[in-house]
Amino acid sequence: MFQTKWILVPVLVLQLLACRAEFYSSTSGLEQLFSTEVALLEELQNYVDEITQHAEALQSEIDAIRVEHLSAMDSIGGYLNNPVNAFRLIKRLHSDWETFESSVKGDTSRADYLEAMAVLKENLSYPSQDDFVGSAIALTRLQQTYQLDVAELASGMLNGVKYGTAMSWQDCFVLGQHLYALRDYNHTVPWLQKSMQLLGEQSYGEEPASLDFMEAVVGYHQQMGDHENALNLINHVLAIEPEERRHLLETRTQLEDLITDGVKQGLLHTTARRPGDYHSSREFRMYEQVCRGELTPSPTAQRHLRCRLQRRRFDYAPFKLEELHADPPIVQVHDMVSQRESLFLQNAARPRIQRSTVYNQAGAGTTAAAFRTSQGASFNYSQYATTQRLSQHVADLSGLDMDYAENLQIANYGIGGHYEPHWDSFPEHHEYPEDDLYGNRLATAIYYLSDVVAGGGTAFPFLPLLVTPERGSLLFWYNLHPSGDQDFRTKHAACPVLQGSKWIANVWIRERNQDRVRPCDLQRNHLASLHFKNFD
Structure with missing residues (x-):
């Protein structure tokens, strides 16, 4: 039983190596994978139905013969002396068993299934190794950002709410194994620990093959220098098979001595983050705290903020404007996009959706990151009436010239989808392409096209401000000071999506021809944000 269950792990990994496209970075892509599994499940069910019918027919023959054998057991001699019985026995062995064998040989269920699977593999979407690694990293990102308990996450719970089915011990092990390969040892330990706990709870958890596997996992913990979990696992194995596993006694003694002496050795203690690693910086910790709601604006900073109605340039209903921050000014305008328009934009984007990129700091162009x-x-x-309305909304709100805005970008975030802290404006040394005459990004507007069940907020670490996605609303701020300098306080991020699907539409407005609406100050006024340029 153990071997049957365990074999699912390498088979799964082999399937994941089939490269087609990237799916983990968008829930829209994941929908294709769900459709793939629906088709595979249907094909496997057809195969099971066919072999079940064949098996039932053979079982009927077996039952009939066994009934006859049982009746013959009282007196085999009397049974065989009956000429009808003798004939039936000879007939069965002469022709029936040959028919049974031919029936097995002629069963095309297996071949039909494999042929159908070959066709499906050519036409359906399959995840790549990058998808698998990306989804593993996304889980640990969620675990770290929102400080999730591994046991709850493995049970399908997020922040105390049950959302999905529990992970198996194989799921947890494969995740830990890949985190180990990625040298993320701090996250490897709890996943391997949870895997072994779940394995021990299975009905086959005390079988020799299971104990062999646990003994092998001890090696992972030893190499990482996780002496406590290695010792606990050894004690568990020895409690079940003390005599058969006597070779572990020496290892147990060594581990006990290391723990008693407080020796810190192994990959957990010798592998340090690279100098200057952003993920160890105070700024990144602030970003995570904002995402968790632990770091919020002071009451003084919010004292004069208000909600108000702002008239439009034409005879439309006024904007429902909520001030979120005074300096720099950040506002959220509610009820800007209807549910019908949101769905239209999502459906328009799905066939064209590709991995989002960032500007390459090493040179021209963009790259995935x-x-x-x-x-x-x-x-x-100008492509659709809906996109025209989105442009007009921003123009009415800000007064800016939308002729100098970049194309509308619709984005969808997948498993743990995120965008770490960044500025939308370009740095002073940015090299603009020859055909880019629009200048720097003066302002940003984000349309939220969906609600998000948990996570996925827009975080401003330096303010500190967290904006929760609200379908139909628009978030707006300026990236530059009136002097044209970067406002470094506007560094922002997309917090990882914990549960749900996040759809947004980004609007970036360039500074060319905007001087009549937002004229440049004669004096530079960038000192208020300069402190955050090289924040630790």
Whole structure:
């Protein structure tokens, strides 16, 4: 039983190695994978139904013969002396058993299933190794950002709410194994620990093969220098098979001595983060605290903020404007996009969606980056009536010239989808392409096209401010001081999506021809934000 269950792990990994496209960075992509599994499940069910019918027919023959054998057991001689019985026995062995064998040989269920699977593999979407690694990293990102308990996460619970089915011990082990390969040892330990706990709770958890596997996992904990979990696992194995596993007694003594002496050795203690690693910085910790709601603006900073109605340039209903921050000014405008418009934009983006990229700091062009996991598609504002309305809304709100705005970018975030802290504006040394005459990004507007069940907020670590996605609302702020300098206080991030699907539409407005609406100050006024340029 153990071997049957365990074999699912390497088979799963082999399937995941089949490269097709990237799916983990968008819930839209994950929908394709769900459709793949639906088709595979249907094909496997067809196969099971066929072999079940065949098996039932053979079982019927077996039962009939066994009934006859049981009746013959009282007097085999009397049974065989009956000429009808003798004939039936000879007939069965002469022709029936040959028919049974031919029936097994002629069963095309297996071949039909494999042929159908070959066709499906050519036409359906399969995740790649990058998808698997990306989803593993996303789980640990969620675990770290929101300080989730591994036991709850493995049971399908997020922040105390049951959302999905529990993970198996194989799921936890494969996740830990890949985190080990990625040298993320701090996250490897709890997942291996949970895997072994779940294995021990299985009905086959005390079988020799299971204990062999636990003994092998002891090696992982030893190499990482996790002496306590290694010792606990050895004690568990020895409690079940003390005589058969006597070779572990020496290892147990060594571990006990290391723990008593307080020796810190192994990968957990010798592998340190690279100098200057952003994920160890105070700024990154602040970002995570904002995402968790632990760091919020002071009451003084929010004292003069208000909600108000702002008239539009034309005879439309006024904007429902909520001031979120005074300096720099950040506002959220509610009820800007209807549910119908939101769904239209999502459906328009799905066929064109691709991995989101960032500007390459090493040169021209853009590139995919691990610190931004989402997928997006761009649209000219004139393409649809809905996109035209989105452009007009921003123009009415800000008065800015939308002729100098980048194309609308619709984005979707997948498993743990996020975008680490960044500025939308370009740095002073940014090299603009020759055909880019629009200047720096003066302002940003984000349309929230969906609600998010948990996580996925827009975080401003330096303010500190967290904006919860609200379907139909618009978030707006300026990236530059009136002097044209970068406002470093506007560094922001997309917190990892913990539960749900996050859809947004980004609007970036360039500074060219905006001087009549937002004229440049004669004096530079960037000192208020300069402190945050090289924040630790």
